[in-house]
Amino acid sequence: MAKVTFIEASGKQHEVTAQEGQSVMQVAMDNLVPGIVAECGGFANCATCHGYVDDAWLKKIPPPDAAEEGMIECAFHVQPNSRLTCQIKVTPALDGLVVRLPVSQTGE
Numbered sequence: 001m002a003k004v005t006f007i008e009a010s011g012k013q014h015e016v017t018a019q020e021g022q023s024v025m026q027v028a029m030d031n032l033v034p035g036i037v038a039e040c041g042g043f044a045n046c047a048t049c050h051g052y053v054d055d056a057w058l059k060k061i062p063p064p065d066a067a068e069e070g071m072i073e074c075a076f077h078v079q080p081n082s083r084l085t086c087q088i089k090v091t092p093a094l095d096g097l098v099v100r101l102p103v104s105q106t107g108e
């Protein structure tokens, strides 16, 4: 298990427990975290699971593949640390992971 903290664009934090092997997107969905929409269900085909991975954690996850890079280009408010959370698998090394969520997925 690993703890993952999601921080909404408003600053509201959600610390949740993740199971190894889940995607970070699925962790958010299972815990009803606002700001992760995941319209395509995790197939790297919608970019509505976009999140910002804190720099310290970026080094601990594999880099994006070509499909993820292509979808990130379609996302709103892209930053250098933008990732598709459906493409990040939870591992014990990610215990404490922090993911910030873009304002574009707040539904406002």
Ligand code: FES
Binding pocket: 025, 037, 038, 039, 040, 041, 042, 043, 044, 045, 046, 047, 048, 049, 050, 071, 084, 085, 086, 087
């Ligand atoms: S859920 Fe659609 S790209 Fe991640």
